[in-house]
Structures are given as structure tokens and as C-alpha cells.
Amino acid sequence: MPDPIPPPPLFRRAVDSLSAPAPRPELVVRPLEAPPRLAPFSWATSVEADIVHRGDGTDDLDEPDTSGRLILLHDPEGQDRWQGTFRLVCFVQARLEPEQLGDDMLPRIGWSWLTDALEQAGAGFTALGGTVTQTSSVRFGGLQEGAGSEDPREDDVELRASWTPTESDADLSRHAVAFGSLVATAAGLPPIGAVPLSRSPS
Helix, strand or coil: CCCCCCCCHHHHHHHHHHHCCCCCCCEEEEEECCCCCCCCEEEEEEEEECCCCCCCCCCCCCCCCEEEEEEEEEEEEEECCCCEEEEEEEEEEEECCHHHCCCCCHHHHHHHHHHHHHHHHCCCEEEEEEEEEEEEEECCHHHHCCCCCCCCEEEEEEEEEEEEECCCCCCCHHHHHHHHHHHHHHCCCCCCCCCCCCCCCC
């Protein structure tokens, strides 16, 4: 079997830039095995959040309220449908509150989480597309055990999207910031620096 082709410097620079931004303490970032055969070179990471996440590494995130995956694809030859040589693919799943069920505006709101995050981070992009889906699942049999709730039903919103970064220098750090903001928003975390209204005056 021939040796694998080493990643080109441009791809390594893009990966380094995606790994550079420090996530907010409520988010847990972990390396992820990238799916094969989508592009000559690929890289992936996962981000998980929990509403009661303590940020000290002691949380049980086997079933996080919100989770996301970000995948970087690179084809030095470029692909017409990408309109470039890089492509970012993301998937985010978040638990829905009962009052959100059946909200006809939820897909548009979920999509705005992504577009707002990209724009606020100043991340350049083109050829953006994706879907927002509401899903419901019900536990049966042994899967009900340890569910932590008498109601085995779970309702989620799932966002799948991909876009082509337009930065010419392969510095994709702003896209990493945008993805972290997307996951935080989907998890219901307040903006960084926001003061909760319930805080008692000192």
C-alpha cells in the first residue's frame, strides 16, 4: 500500500487556525475522526455543551443537551459545487423545550443562529446551504432506564449546513469562533459578558 500523501501546508494552516481559538468554558471541544472519502484531506472536531456544565472537566456529557460537529474538507484541485478548495460542514443538535414544539418559526430561527454567528464573527463565506429539522424520539424497553425523566420522549432541533470560506490566506479562525457561538446559542447560553437578570444586586 502506498504511503498516504502528506497534507499540504495550506491545509495544515487551516487546521491550525481552526484549533487556535479558545472555547468558552461551558463548551467541551474534542478531536473527532473525520469521515473518509469526502475529500482528499479532511479534519473534524466535536463541541458539546450542557446547560448545567460546570466547566471543570467533571461533567457527564454522554447525553449532552447540545452537541455539534465541524468538518473541514480540502481539495487542492477545487470542486465546482464548492466554489473553492475548502468546504466547512457542520451538524448541530439541540434539545427543545416543551414550549418550542410545533413552532413554525423554529427552522428560520435555527438557521439564523448560523448566519448571525458567521456574520458576527466576520467569517467570509459563499455557497452556504443546509437544513433545519425538528425530530422526536421515544424511548422503549431498556432504553427508558437511566433516562433521568419519567417522560421517555425527546424533541430536538437539528441543523446541517455547509459553506465555503472565502479567506484567501487559509486563516479560518473566525469560522471556529462562529461555530462555537452557534453551539452556545443552540444550547441557550447567554452571550459572553451578559449579566443574568436573576442575579441579586451586591
